[in-house]
Amino acid sequence: MDNFPTVLAICRTAMRTPNPTLTRNIGKLRDALSKQGLEDQAEALSLVLKAKQATDTLAPTRVALATATRERMSRSVHAPVDKESGAPLASIVFPEDAETGLEPILEVALSKAIAALVAEWQSASMLIEAGIRPPLNLLLYGAPGTGKTALAKVIAAQMELPLVTARLDGLISSFLGTTARNIANLFEFADRYDCILLLDEFDAVAKVRDDPHELGEIKRVVNTLLQCLDERRERGFTIAITNHEHLLDAAIWRRFDSRVAIPRPGAESRVRMVSRFLSGVPVEEVDISLLAWLTDGRSGAEIETLCSSIKRYLVMNGAGRKSLLEALSVNSLLSADHSGSPRQAIFAEGSEALARRLSSDEEIRFTQESMARLFNTTQSTISRWLRK
Ligand SMILES: Nc1ncnc2c1ncn2[C@@H]1O[C@H](COP(=O)(O)OP(=O)(O)O)[C@@H](O)[C@H]1O
Ligand SMILES: [Mg+2]
Structure with a gap:
């Protein structure tokens, strides 16, 4: 639907x-x-x-989470600032101002799990009333560009709560001791209101405590963070995000009730992404299959970038059958780093090499007929290429 x-x-x-x-x-x-x-x-x-x-x-009615202490955040509320630099410690987005972007495309099972968690969060007050402590915090981790930040925004919009995003530039002070105080101030602020606290790129403040180079200060920061997370666990929703989960202190890791890995998209998700990102330009099923195949190992953000570049090329050059392949080879030349995507590198070798690779690939199983469509040529040309 x-x-x-x-x-x-x-x-x-x-x-x-x-x-x-x-x-x-x-x-x-x-x-x-x-x-x-x-x-x-x-x-x-x-x-x-x-x-x-x-x-x-x-429970007969929905009760707001710990209503006795929690205020509704009004527009006149400002995030606390770093006392030394005056930089805000967080940015606030109200649900009515949130960009109503599409939900990130995730594997079906993962989407279901996230939907179940959001449903629990939406019923949190009722569960608490009934004496059940629902998990109020969530750690998302995985490679950059896999949609973690986008997912956190969607969750906040679904919860219809203001999203208070910690700003690392404000939080991390060059003055000794101030970073810990900033963290405590930020949590105190978030605890006062009905909101979701988002700690994006969280590893910057949650690093392992035994890093020999930054002993004293980092220890103090992590200890403060542990304490704040412990208190907040009972009080409000927190989403933390990291691209470097191995850098997180083990004690911090344990503080999260739900820890969810967001992987790079699998074959089926890549098909859905390419279809979404290329919507509005005339592409065929073979084109989508090819792009999904080419982008194995790529993140959602990288697939989006590739599709935007193709879209631009098609709009500039007229979207004929031939132009998709031209767009791809232009893109392949313009983005020379193929380290994360060996399949895209093959592209630079030209049509015949690509056709041979596609015909022998277990996963894509292109027929000569679909390859003829893709390369805008005849089946006999394709079979001649393949015989070489
Ligand atoms: N799984 C996905 N589904 C749809 N779009 C995605 C996905 N992953 C990334 N994107 C696109 O890339 C952009 C950047 O992703 P982002 O949420 O910042 O990634 P992360 O926070 O994991 O580094 C998103 O706004 C979205 O446009
Ligand atoms: Mg992010």
Whole structure:
């Protein structure tokens, strides 16, 4: 179903003040999706309905998380600043200002797990009322450009909460001792309001304590961070992100209830990404398969960059059958570093070499017919190339 994430968000919001007609209609939609074989979407709606049932049985109304102490963040609230430099320690994005970007494309099982976690977060107050402590913090880790920051933003938008993103330039002070104080101030600020605290590129402050070069100060910073994370665990939502999980102190790592690896996209996700990033230009299924195959080992951000470059080329040069391959070879020459992507390097060797590689590749299994379409030539030319 097109636009399902939007439909899901509407259902979730509507279910905050549920009524029997609404529940019945969401149930109908779920059954219809399930009949069409869209099991993931049906399952996501089931979770929305389940969260509602849990609310019914456990608590009559939705209570805000620890309402007694938590304030709603108004527009006039400003993040605390570094006392030495005056730089803000965080930036704040209100849910109504959040860019309504598309959800990052993740493996189906992973998307489901994240959706389940968000559903728990949305029912956190109810769970707490019932004496169950839901996990309130999440650590996302993985290679750069895999969509971690984008995912955190989507989660905040789904939760309809302000996103308070720690600013490392403000937090890390050149003055000894000030960094620890900044961290404590930032957490105190986040704890006061109903919000999500985002610690992006978190390794900068959560490094292993036994780094011999930075002993005293780093130790103090990490100890403060541990203490703050411990206290916050009971109080509010925290998402921490790192590209260098091996740099994290083990004690910090343990503080997170959910630790989720965001991998580079697999074959099926790459197909979905290429289709999304090339939407609006006329490409065929063979083109999408080729691009998904070529970008094995690449991150979502790299695939997006490649697709944008192709899109630009197609718009500038008229989107004929031949231009996709031209666009690819131009791109291959313009981005000489193929270390992460041996398949893209083959491209620079020319059409015939590429055709031979495609015909012998186990994964892509292009027929001569689809290769003829791809290279905009005849099947007999392709078979001549392959015989060489
Ligand atoms: N899994 C993905 N699905 C869709 N787009 C992605 C994905 N991963 C990366 N991107 C694109 O790359 C951009 C940068 O990703 P980002 O979230 O900053 O990665 P990270 O925080 O993991 O380094 C995103 O805004 C999005 O446009
Ligand atoms: Mg990031």
